[in-house]
Amino acid sequence: MPKPKRPTLVDLAKEAGCSPALASIVMRDAPGASEQTRRKVRAAASRIGYRPDRRAQNLRQSRSKRIGVLYTVDNPFHADLVAAFWRNARRTGYQMILGISSPDEGETEGAELMLGERCEALIILGSVSTESELLALDREIPLIIVGKEVSDRQIDTVRVDDAQAVGQAMRYLLSVGHSRIAHIDGGGSPGAAERAAAYVEAMREAGLEDSIRVIAGGWRYQDGHDAAKQILEDPQNLPTAIIAFDDLVAIGTMNELLRHGVGIPEEVSIVGFDDTAQLSSVVPLTTVSQDILTMARVTWDGAVERAENRAGPREPKLPGRLVTRLSVGPPRKLP
Amino acid sequence: MPKPKRPTLVDLAKEAGCSPALASIVMRDAPGASEQTRRKVRAAASRIGYRPDRRAQNLRQSRSKRIGVLYTVDNPFHADLVAAFWRNARRTGYQMILGISSPDEGETEGAELMLGERCEALIILGSVSTESELLALDREIPLIIVGKEVSDRQIDTVRVDDAQAVGQAMRYLLSVGHSRIAHIDGGGSPGAAERAAAYVEAMREAGLEDSIRVIAGGWRYQDGHDAAKQILEDPQNLPTAIIAFDDLVAIGTMNELLRHGVGIPEEVSIVGFDDTAQLSSVVPLTTVSQDILTMARVTWDGAVERAENRAGPREPKLPGRLVTRLSVGPPRKLP
DNA sequence: ATGAAAGCGCTAACAG
DNA sequence: CTGTTAGCGCTTTCAT
Numbered sequence: 039m040p041k042p043k044r045p046t047l048v049d050l051a052k053e054a055g056c057s058p059a060l061a062s063i064v065m066r067d068a069p070g071a072s073e074q075t076r077r078k079v080r081a082a083a084s085r086i087g088y089r090p091d092r093r094a095q096n097l098r099q100s101r102s103k104r105i106g107v108l109y110t111v112d113n114p115f116h117a118d119l120v121a122a123f124w125r126n127a128r129r130t131g132y133q134m135i136l137g138i139s140s141p142d143e144g145e146t147e148g149a150e151l152m153l154g155e156r157c158e159a160l161i162i163l164g165s166v167s168t169e170s171e172l173l174a175l176d177r178e179i180p181l182i183i184v185g186k187e188v189s190d191r192q193i194d195t196v197r198v199d200d201a202q203a204v205g206q207a208m209r210y211l212l213s214v215g216h217s218r219i220a221h222i223d224g225g226g227s228p229g230a231a232e233r234a235a236a237y238v239e240a241m242r243e244a245g246l247e248d249s250i251r252v253i254a255g256g257w258r259y260q261d262g263h264d265a266a267k268q269i270l271e272d273p274q275n276l277p278t279a280i281i282a283f284d285d286l287v288a289i290g291t292m293n294e295l296l297r298h299g300v301g302i303p304e305e306v307s308i309v310g311f312d313d314t315a316q317l318s319s320v321v322p323l324t325t326v327s328q329d330i331l332t333m334a335r336v337t338w339d340g341a342v343e344r345a346e347n348r349a350g351p352r353e354p355k356l357p358g359r360l361v362t363r364l365s366v367g368p369p370r371k372l373p
Numbered sequence: 374m375p376k377p378k379r380p381t382l383v384d385l386a387k388e389a390g391c392s393p394a395l396a397s398i399v400m401r402d403a404p405g406a407s408e409q410t411r412r413k414v415r416a417a418a419s420r421i422g423y424r425p426d427r428r429a430q431n432l433r434q435s436r437s438k439r440i441g442v443l444y445t446v447d448n449p450f451h452a453d454l455v456a457a458f459w460r461n462a463r464r465t466g467y468q469m470i471l472g473i474s475s476p477d478e479g480e481t482e483g484a485e486l487m488l489g490e491r492c493e494a495l496i497i498l499g500s501v502s503t504e505s506e507l508l509a510l511d512r513e514i515p516l517i518i519v520g521k522e523v524s525d526r527q528i529d530t531v532r533v534d535d536a537q538a539v540g541q542a543m544r545y546l547l548s549v550g551h552s553r554i555a556h557i558d559g560g561g562s563p564g565a566a567e568r569a570a571a572y573v574e575a576m577r578e579a580g581l582e583d584s585i586r587v588i589a590g591g592w593r594y595q596d597g598h599d600a601a602k603q604i605l606e607d608p609q610n611l612p613t614a615i616i617a618f619d620d621l622v623a624i625g626t627m628n629e630l631l632r633h634g635v636g637i638p639e640e641v642s643i644v645g646f647d648d649t650a651q652l653s654s655v656v657p658l659t660t661v662s663q664d665i666l667t668m669a670r671v672t673w674d675g676a677v678e679r680a681e682n683r684a685g686p687r688e689p690k691l692p693g694r695l696v697t698r699l700s701v702g703p704p705r706k707l708p
Numbered sequence: 709a710t711g712a713a714a715g716c717g718c719t720a721a722c723a724g
Numbered sequence: 725c726t727g728t729t730a731g732c733g734c735t736t737t738c739a740t
Contacts, residue, residue, distance in 0.1 A: 406725070431732090433732050
């Protein structure tokens with residue numbers, strides 16, 4: 039089967055009986071062609087199955103209309119965001135170029151690739167680079183960092199308002215009657231420090247200074263697992279409620295506790311963070327939703343603005359929203 | 374800040390003191406340049422920060438070196454595959470263009486987009502199109518369908534060997550001592566009919582014809598939920614083991630059973646299908662692994678071959694592999 | 709409203 | 725080994 043070459047604008051012009059330039063105008067819905075010509079060209083286009091070549095368009099316009107997204111695949115929250123980006127890409131007429139950064143294939147390499155693809159802006163989800171690396175990269179291509187605090191105001195940042203979000207979860211737990219509330223922190227993860235601080239602050243405000251308990255954690259399932267083991271070492275001193283750094287940690291903790299016969303939420307209530315869609319159907323976890331759609335829109339539009347040189351860096355903080363499911367109940371009777 | 378235009382090949386040639394063509398040769402590691410020139414050019418390149426423009430390369434070579442992937446975002450198994458594709462894309466020097474098909478934005482539209490992007494082949498995960506739609510599309514662009522049986526041999530197909538996979542799971546359950554084994558089927562999902570048939574076949578072979586029980590299901594968490602409810606309507610007649618259409622259904626069933634106090638695996642054992650990475654860390658489900666890495670490689674290489682006109686359609690069937698975790702145990706004592 | 713010509717950044721084909 | 729020329733498919737002048 040000989041490869042049947044796709045028709046070009048010249049073919050289209052020939053078929054429609056006009057110049058390529060005119061055909062181009064019609065295909066782009068640009069002004070400057072009579073209604074009659076438009077009809078002729080459109081008819082010809084569908085007859086020969088013509089479709090414009092985006093690469094050539096972009097090349098000629100000296101624009102790539104591309105925005106790169108770097109993410110880690112093992113984080114389901116990222117997968118959700120990527121899907122949301124895709125819709126925004128369509129809406130804004132940009133193309134999303136994906137890059138996956140893993141431990142062995144870091145952000146730097148991913149960014150290199152994006153530069154070769156002539157992306158006009160780069161979104162990085164949960165970056166693990168140092169601030170100076172990011173600054174260097176930002177000189178090459180506008181950067182939008184999602185979910186990580188960056189002190190340099192030069193760089194765009196989008197993230198939830200950790201303090202507000204944790205505060206919300208804490209108020210909820212307190213209102214249900216909990217007082218022995220522990221926090222499993224995120225290790226060095228982006229946002230971890232802020233969340234831990236907000237937890238401590240909320241405990242203080244509630245006059246529960248003596249019950250403050252921060253357990254070392256991380257962002258993965260296994261970290262929750264480990265934290266649970268640590269908690270179980272002192273069964274007399276079980277918290278009645280736990281705020282975990284994110285959903286994965288929450289579920290890791292939950293499963294390990296369940297495995298040891300600790301009822302959720304009868305004995306211990308658990309709150310997560312992210313409302314990861316792919317997990318929410320599987321585990322009825324009470325969690326702070328990151329409102330992925332809003333975050334995706336804000337992030338993407340920010341990237342477009344930077345790509346088009348229309349705005350300086352900003353750093354919006356998105357409010358979280360508490361989603362109550364079944365992992366939180368009233369506290370057990372304390373002895 | 375004035376946009377600092379990126380250096381072109383001409384700039385590079387000027388800087389290196391040679392012709393653009395020669396610089397091009399060096400940058401592509403193509404034969405035809407002296408070692409001395411190569412050094413000169415490379416030095417110049419890093420000095421001015423030159424990087425080749427892939428769009429222009431592809432345009433000139435009349436190739437897009439792109440392969441499109443259409444997937445549904447709410448299926449975590451797809452997310453895993455996409456990540457694996459990405460690595461294969463890098464390995465083969467192709468670019469992966471993503472499209473997300475959802476109920477409101479169907480495969481046809483996604484495919485349209487891919488054509489505009491000049492993809493040279495299109496991989497569709499879990500297609501919901503009719504066979505004739507696929508055939509029509511295949512005339513425009515080589516198609517690789519993953520996970521769906523297509524009777525027309527014209528179209529490439531990659532999928533697990535459902536019969537083999539289910540057989541493996543059944544043998545395992547039988548060897549552990551189960552006999553009242555039920556199957557929650559996949560509704561109209563790709564592969565559902567084959568898996569159900571294999572289940573029935575295995576039951577027959579084991580002489581358990583009278584215990585055959587196929588429960589209507591689907592591929593989502595909710596379907597498992599519903600199936601569990603149906604099972605619970607007749608508590609006297611609980612199966613001792615269940616083979617679910619996929620992991621989501623298995624977990625849906627499991628959670629609903631657990632919620633009603635049915636122990637897993639003490640009272641009912643459950644086997645899933647897919648070994649979805651993002652779920653496997655959360656739930657210790659015994660499941661038939663689809664070996665995502667192999668599947669991704671086979672699929673991608675198939676797409677590349679078709680894109681390069683090097684082979685006709687084929688339809689490899691990949692073997693599944695049983696992953697034993699904690700959701701299967703010996704059967705409870707039957708009355 | 710329409711067309712001719714130039715060129716986006718690169719590489720294939722040919723000269724030297 | 726090196727340089728020159730032409731053109732991938734499209735859009736943008738600038739004429740007409």
